Amino acid sequence: MKPDQPTTPASGTRLYSFVGGNSGNWRVTRMDPIIGEPLPVADFLQIVPEAVSGASAAWVLRGITSNERYVTRDEKSELVAKQEGLGRPASRCAMLIPIKKSAAWWNLTQDERRKIFEEQSSPIKIGMGFLPAIARRLHHCRDLGPDEPFDFLTWFEFAPENVAAFDDLTAQLRASPEWKYVSRECDIRLERISG
Amino acid sequence: MKPDQPTTPASGTRLYSFVGGNSGNWRVTRMDPIIGEPLPVADFLQIVPEAVSGASAAWVLRGITSNERYVTRDEKSELVAKQEGLGRPASRCAMLIPIKKSAAWWNLTQDERRKIFEEQSSPIKIGMGFLPAIARRLHHCRDLGPDEPFDFLTWFEFAPENVAAFDDLTAQLRASPEWKYVSRECDIRLERISG
DSSP states (O other): OOOOOOSSSSSSSEEEEEESSSSSSHHHHHHHHEEEEEEOOOEEEESSOOOOOOOOOSSSEEEEEOOOOOHHHHHHHHHHHHHHOOOOTOOOEEEEEEEEHHHHTTOHHHHHHHHHHHHHHHHHHHHHHHTSSSSEEEEGGGGGGGTTSOHHHHHHHEEEGGGGHHHHHHHHHHGGGGGGGGEEEEEEEEEEOOO | OOOOOOOOOOOOOOOOEEEESSOEEEEEEEEEEEEEEEEOSSSSEEEEEOOOTTTSSEEEEEEEEOOSSOOOOOHHHHHHHOOOOOTTOOOEEEEEEEEEEEHHTTTTTTHHHHHHHHOOOHHHHHHHHHTSSSEEEEEEEEOOOOOSSOEEEEEEEEEEEHHHHHHHHHHHHHSSSGGEEEEEEEOOOOOOOOO
């Protein structure tokens, strides 16, 4: 086998595994199935910057960061100016929201999806209102392969004093027109125990 | 490894492996490196509707069909009305174009990328002019993982009498503003030997 080599070396991976099980730097404080089938219970979460098999884990969810699908340049500039990164010392609370969207969503064309985003507040604008308090990283799963259980994994980090603001953010997202196309959703709350 | 069955993928998979080597239903008639590093020489191509390791292959390129990123509903309706599927008996010629786009492309926002598409003729409109003669399937690679050698694999099928039209199509694509962002491209011509 002579696998074809990438022309340029990877500058920092884009692929992450979220491993739910008996160990990790994040303790799971709550797991709620919001829509559809729940995930098996896990007490801890470890985030690994590569694909892992997780033989002893309750579950492994994989996702890859990618290019923006909807954000315009003006929105991007505003986001970059306001947002702060993951790993801030004060961010001891986190949430992982795995979601799957319906076939109806994926059969829409780009203009139709963007229009749904704009019908009410777009998720971009909703998130903007909570910057820089809530840091976020979106991972895409759907194009990792044909059998991924979810389409997106969104990871949020925030300080304990922003928990109420965070509940407000998730309530706004779940009330948005886009969320009508969500066919599976889990809500996993966590707190950092080390690192 | 299963035989090449491009028109009826097993269990509706979206993931395909293009295996270049010593066997397959397609004979490679030409391989030209257009931009950047060439692929190793292969005499045959097999298309497998799943991920394969290809232990004895010269190369394996994987790609996944996905949702439309740019097409509007009007364009989609026109495409669906005009296009024909892969696997037509008369389509004994094919071409595989693996391309990689530059970091500059991926750092653009959605509105900027769509604008580049519209600066001249978009690849959607260019392709439309050659329907139904040329059938096409686009596979995405970039979000399969962080180390894929290409970002897209486009597979074209057509009858021998449409070879000249096909050369015209590729010339138009390569002259488009979008193509300035292509950092690697191979041109692989094939003819069907069975199936």
